Amino acid sequence: MIQHLTSLPILLPMLAGVILLLPPCGKSVPIRRIASVVFSAFTLFASLALMAKVTSSGTQVYAIGNWSAPFGIVMVADPLSVLLVSLTSFLGMACALYACAGDDEKGAFFHPLLHFLILGVNGAFLTGDMFNLFVFFEVLLIASYALLMHGGDKHNTRAALQYVIMNLVGSAVFLIALGTLYGVLGTLNMADMANKVTTLQGDDIYLAKIGGLLLLVVFALKGALLPLHLWLPNTYATAMPVVAALFAIMTKVGVYSMMRVYTLVFGEHAGELSFMAQGWLWWLAIATILVGSIGVLASQDLRKLTANLVIVSVGTLVALVAVQSIQASAVAIYYLVHSTLVSAALFLLADLIARQRGKVSDRITAGRPVAQPLLLGSGFLIAAITVIGMPPLSGFVAKIWLLRATYETEQAIVFWPVYLLASLAVLLSLSKTGSTLFWHNTTAKTADAAEQNRVHPAQYCALVMLLIASPLMVIFAGPLTEYALMTATELHNFANNLSVVLEGAQ
Numbered sequence: 001m002i003q004h005l006t007s008l009p010i011l012l013p014m015l016a017g018v019i020l021l022l023p024p025c026g027k028s029v030p031i032r033r034i035a036s037v038v039f040s041a042f043t044l045f046a047s048l049a050l051m052a053k054v055t056s057s058g059t060q061v062y063a064i065g066n067w068s069a070p071f072g073i074v075m076v077a078d079p080l081s082v083l084l085v086s087l088t089s090f091l092g093m094a095c096a097l098y099a100c101a102g103d104d105e106k107g108a109f110f111h112p113l114l115h116f117l118i119l120g121v122n123g124a125f126l127t128g129d130m131f132n133l134f135v136f137f138e139v140l141l142i143a144s145y146a147l148l149m150h151g152g153d154k155h156n157t158r159a160a161l162q163y164v165i166m167n168l169v170g171s172a173v174f175l176i177a178l179g180t181l182y183g184v185l186g187t188l189n190m191a192d193m194a195n196k197v198t199t200l201q202g203d204d205i206y207l208a209k210i211g212g213l214l215l216l217v218v219f220a221l222k223g224a225l226l227p228l229h230l231w232l233p234n235t236y237a238t239a240m241p242v243v244a245a246l247f248a249i250m251t252k253v254g255v256y257s258m259m260r261v262y263t264l265v266f267g268e269h270a271g272e273l274s275f276m277a278q279g280w281l282w283w284l285a286i287a288t289i290l291v292g293s294i295g296v297l298a299s300q301d302l303r304k305l306t307a308n309l310v311i312v313s314v315g316t317l318v319a320l321v322a323v324q325s326i327q328a329s330a331v332a333i334y335y336l337v338h339s340t341l342v343s344a345a346l347f348l349l350a351d352l353i354a355r356q357r358g359k360v361s362d363r364i365t366a367g368r369p370v371a372q373p374l375l376l377g378s379g380f381l382i383a384a385i386t387v388i389g390m391p392p393l394s395g396f397v398a399k400i401w402l403l404r405a406t407y408e409t410e411q412a413i414v415f416w417p418v419y420l421l422a423s424l425a426v427l428l429s430l431s432k433t434g435s436t437l438f439w440h441n442t443t444a445k446t447a448d449a450a451e452q453n454r455v456h457p458a459q460y461c462a463l464v465m466l467l468i469a470s471p472l473m474v475i476f477a478g479p480l481t482e483y484a485l486m487t488a489t490e491l492h493n494f495a496n497n498l499s500v501v502l503e504g505a506q
Contacts, residue, residue: 223254
């Protein structure tokens, strides 16, 4: 079993998705819910076990069918990929638990689709091959198409159609990019691509650059980087909140792909193609932060505000990727985990608040008071402090480390003002939102209203799981920052990446 541990975060969600479609899970709602949560726990346990194995023994390379790289398909579990796989599994477990309160009954096949989505995301993080990155992209996108329609209405359908069309175009561009790169390099194994790109000459350099920039278009679309971010606010705001919370990890797949491809394949050792996307990534990231901040200020409901916060976080992460330093990559890893969990928590909070405010829902306007102000108000306060970056929660650690990592870089003169202005915009918007939702009430709370739509125990547990992560990331900041630095060092270790993947699966 130990030698197959690398494949378990992919195989377990696939097995879960199939079993949940079959009797008795497919016929009985209680059995389906129990099975879904149990399989989520198994996937999380396997992911954490794989992380422990990688931490103690180094990067694990799993050659499917014993076909060694670069000829066969390999899964590569390094510190970065196993961290993101564990994050995905944890988020999937929280969303599966939250949906057991009744959201899974608003449409068919929620739980199987959730596990198929986790399968695609985990596969994208673990694959060492560009073509299989495309395959896993398609798996997670097909699952996401169906989840967007779960319990939807006409507004949901319109946003889902935009999302589908944009991603179908992105998939076509992805295939063209892969065909171009394969024609030039003769391989799609990432480590082998990094090895061969250094030997390119003449027109092959320009063809490889075209392929690399086409990949940038694809990853920018998946990650919601300006100007290809327009699908995200409406899509996330109209999806069911538990689905939007699960989607908080999906933009990170695009960011991860940028980190992997433009650090390993087109990084500092790529000869004439070194840092070919750095300039594009930098200015697009700055523009994304600014546009996302404007969206945060202009948002009229909590779900739209949270969707725009996701855009701000994507811009921040891509800016750190563009800096191309170990410190910047380390803080990007810490910030990625923090921002994913708090964004998911805010989507769930928006749902719980909307349920208790009646027709006003989660719109940022005066309305009926929530039935559980202490519970929801405390949750919103924790999430808001985390997002704003105030002490003593994880957002503060991420902000200080982020500013310190960029202080001595030439980009600091642009990044610092933009990032601090974005932080001010988030502070103003969340302060206004919190005071409006919890203090500006048009009617007094009645006994009947107090009993309506109270937080279900499953919803409460899922919300606590996500919110407790922020203080824990501060309590264990020392080990986490050490792990992030170790992960970033491995990411930038060009020679080790090549030797481990190309020789480790022999």
